[in-house]
Amino acid sequence: MSIFEHSEFDNHEHVAFCRDKRSGLSAIIAIHNTGLGVSLGGCRMWPYKSSEDALHDVLRLSKGMTYKAAMAGLKQGGGKAVIIGDPSTEKTPEMMAAMGKFIDSLSGNYISAEDSGMTVIDLKLIEKTTSYVAGTHAKYHLDNNSTDGNPAPSTAYGVFVGLKASVDYALGQELKDTSILIEGLGQVGMRLAAHLYKSGAKLYVTDINQVNIEKAVQAYDAVAVTIEEAHSLNVDVYAPCALGATLNENTINELKVRVVAGAANNQLEKEEFGEILMTKGIIYAPDYVINAGGVIDIYHQSIVSSKQKLKEHIEAIEQTLIEIYRRSKAESKATNLIANKIAEERFGK
Structure with a gap:
């Protein structure tokens, strides 16, 4: 081929x-x-x-x-x-x-x-053999994070902001009244767990690495579940934070959640699965919108900015998602299709 x-x-x-x-x-x-x-x-x-x-x-x-850069307003x-x-x-x-x-x-x-x-x-x-590298040095950072160039703290914070907004929109409740499954406890997923724990959310976690699961259980009072049972849990939110395509023909049929909002890229195995989520009454936060915090961070390191401007740009993810949700409802189209349309208008597909 x-x-x-x-x-x-x-x-x-x-x-x-x-x-x-x-x-x-x-x-x-x-x-x-x-x-x-x-x-x-x-x-x-x-x-x-x-x-x-x-x-x-x-x-x-x-x-x-x-699509992520376009939706985040980056050049x-x-x-x-x-x-x-x-x-x-x-x-x-x-x-x-x-x-x-x-x-x-x-x-x-x-x-x-x-x-x-x-x-x-x-x-x-x-970087020793090319100058075309970003994220190795940082001038600005979020509160309590070191300026080592790692964008994971900004990605996690953006997902947290977006997840919170999604819960408020879909369920009309605070995180302290919300149960959340986090699938994947890497650099972003573990930081997301910390944000959610501080907000009082009830956490369920799974990962291919048992050490990561044990850490989350001890640090964030999380409940460990197996990958096999994760997607059928009766919780409010599914937060995929590992690799992509976890929203597929098998898992979508098992979901009992009302919201899908996580850090993983390419969560939908096929674009049409966004329509299925909509028909099931599940609010889906398009992945490249909610997980844009990291690329926003890297962009701000290359321009004249500040810690406050970086944080405000990441927090704008909330309003972008709300706009997508409202247009999705008004036009009866899946949220991923609405986001695609907006992004394509911006980068000129």
Whole structure:
């Protein structure tokens, strides 16, 4: 199959592949759209089962970044990078250096940031062989967070703000009266749990890493559940914070929640599943809208700004979601379709 006929191609401007035998690097960079500016997106390292899975993921993720930037009001385009491999066992400084050279070969059309399986330390290694890296240094930060360049605190805060607004809109209640399932307790999911715990929410948690579950149980009085039983829990909110496509044919039929609002990218396996959620009476916070806090953070590090302006920009996620919900109700269209329409008007699809 030609890449141009790939189901997720969606008129990408540039897709590049790299195989560096010396370092073991196998990577793909996808640039979706630069109508609003140079493409920016995280670099993810994951043990994909096949190169086809990696390609599928990077195409979906880069497209999502275009829509995310547009909905967040940023003057930048969407791109993404993936490295095929287990970050816990296969990552080396030599591989990071090779990734930097790969990024550099695109002459600044793609700027890389942090994503799953990668850290600020990894980005600093990549930065040794390219200048096209963002998120390694920070001038502004949210309260009580260090200026180390990690956008996860801002992503988590944005999801918290959006989730709270979604609960108020859909249920008309405060978080202290709300039960929430968090699926995925990585850098963002764990921080989201902290915000929700401080607001009095009742938390249920699941993760592929048992250590993360135990931490959340101890620190945030959470109830641990298995991944198999998670989607059928009788709770108010499902917050997917792991990898994408957790809203699929199997899980959607199991959901008993009233709200879906989480940090994961590409939560809907297929766009039409947004319509199914609507018919079930479930309010869905489009992922690239609610999880935009991180890319907003990175953007503010590149302009003259302040901690207060950064926080206010992230908090604007609330009003964006409310606008989407109101238009969805008025036009009888799924929230993801409403968000897509607004974003496409902005970046000129």
